Structure formats: C-alpha cells, structure tokens
Amino acid sequence: GKHWGYGKDDGPSIWHQNFPVAEGDRQSPIDIMPQQASHDPNLGPIVLNYDHCTSLNICNNGHSVVVEFDDTDDRSVILGGPLDNPYRLKQFHFHWGGKGCHGSEHTVEGNSYASELHLVHWNAVKYRSFGEAASAPDGLAVLGIFLETGDDHRWLHTITDALYMVKYKASVTDFKGFNPKCLLPSSLHYWTYLGSLTTPPLHESVTWIVLKEPIAVSERQASFECSCSLGRKRIRGYAWKITSGPPSLSKAGKYAPPIN
Numbered sequence: 001g002k003h004w005g006y007g008k009d010d011g012p013s014i015w016h017q018n019f020p021v022a023e024g025d026r027q028s029p030i031d032i033m034p035q036q037a038s039h040d041p042n043l044g045p046i047v048l049n050y051d052h053c054t055s056l057n058i059c060n061n062g063h064s065v066v067v068e069f070d071d072t073d074d075r076s077v078i079l080g081g082p083l084d085n086p087y088r089l090k091q092f093h094f095h096w097g098g099k100g101c102h103g104s105e106h107t108v109e110g111n112s113y114a115s116e117l118h119l120v121h122w123n124a125v126k127y128r129s130f131g132e133a134a135s136a137p138d139g140l141a142v143l144g145i146f147l148e149t150g151d152d153h154r155w156l157h158t159i160t161d162a163l164y165m166v167k168y169k170a171s172v173t174d175f176k177g178f179n180p181k182c183l184l185p186s187s188l189h190y191w192t193y194l195g196s197l198t199t200p201p202l203h204e205s206v207t208w209i210v211l212k213e214p215i216a217v218s219e220r221q222a223s224f225e226c227s228c229s230l231g232r233k234r235i236r237g238y239a240w241k242i243t244s245g246p247p248s249l250s251k252a253g254k255y256a257p258p259i260n
C-alpha cells in the first residue's frame, strides 16, 4: 500500500492526501469527555470469551508490534455491549509514545496515558473475510485499554521479552499460548462510539469500546516499550475542534446489574 508514517513529511497531517477519508465525520481517535457521554440503559456489559484463544505470532509491521490470533473459528470473541453479534479476535497491538511516553491515542478530558492497547475483532457473521470487514461500517470492534505507569505488570514481560525478537521491521516470531485476558483491568465499564481505524487506511469501520479503567505498567516497562516504539500517536487537529460537539459516546458505565 501507500507509504505513511508519523514524521513531518508522512505524518497524520498529510494522511488525507492519500487517504481522503481522514476528513470524514467518524474519524478516531477522539478526546473523550465523560460529562458529555450519555448513559444508554439499553447497553449491557461487554463479554470477552478468550478462554480458548490461540495466539500465533508476534510481528512488527513497521508501525507497531502486533500479536496475531487464529481467527478461523469463534474460539475467541467479544460480544454484548453495543454489538449485535460476536466479533472474532484477530490481533492486538499497542500505541506507545516517543520519549515523552504519552502515547495513548484516545484522551480523556485532554489527558493522555503512557500507552493504549487495541484488541481488534471482526464481524465474521456478516463478512466473509477480515479484509472485507475492515472496510465495512459495522465490520470491526476494537477494545481500547489505557496503560498508565505504576506497578510492574507481571504479564507484560512476556510481550516485552518477545519484543526483543521483533525489534526491527518486518520480523515475526512464534508467540503461542498468550491469553490477553491477563491484560484486562478489574472493571469492564466502558465508553463506546462509532469511529475509524486510527492509522491508514483510516476506514470508518470501527465500533470503539474504550475501557474506563487503565492497567498499570512499570516505568521500566513503559520506557523499554517507548525506546523501541515504532509509531507515535495521531494528533488530529479536529479531534480537539468541538464543532457540533464530539461524537456522542453512550457511556454504559452503570449498566443495570443482572437481576438475580
């Protein structure tokens, strides 16, 4: 595909030249304003069935480090919340910052986090392939989890260790038996909105589900990841420009507890 990056000459401010959808009306990331999110009582909890998930490998596509999963059946899916059917886990990846290490893409009231983890799922009920789903308006569901610096994250080490193997572009290495459930915070309260991929091709195909509670990683883990971070975040002028108000988020932070 067409070249793009995060530099002065190939960064987010010129992506629209090769990817005109960058000027679309459901572009991500956005600045999340919790007070402006409306609670939607019809939104139930999200459910993550990752118990029989099958991670395959970890690879570095020159923009981020990606852990890929076997998505040939419904072994690992996300369902519930705003989703009409289960979506299959395809890959997860991180967005680390540069030196400043504030690399999250979404922000909350203008504040960014050290990093942001994206678990990418696709609608295999409606679409025959991931590629087809990736450009359909209800094709993808991405679960976003903020990372903040704090205690050492015991499971992140396994990713950090594997990262050594794929530090340079276009390298892939086996990465089996990793269950991303170990990367989840204790609460699954979330915000959700209809948005896009945050990197080219910027398809407006993502139902975003962003968890309110961040997970903690140590300074050392964050600095290691930042030192070999491959991509910086997409700062979009209009993510901040409040025209007709930011895309409405229907916060489901307080969905009704199950009736027992």
Ligand SMILES: CCN[C@H]1CN(CCOC)S(=O)(=O)c2sc(S(N)(=O)=O)cc21
Pocket (backbone or CB within 6 Å): 061, 063, 064, 091, 118, 120, 130, 131, 134, 142, 196, 197, 198, 199, 200, 201, 206
């Ligand atoms: C570096 C390229 N990143 C993208 C590659 N893919 C897009 C199209 O592929 C057929 S993708 O669907 O795997 C995703 S999800 C995603 S984000 N940051 O919004 O979660 C970016 C991309």
Ligand SMILES: [Zn+2]
Pocket (backbone or CB within 6 Å): 093, 094, 095, 118, 198
């Ligand atoms: Zn991402």
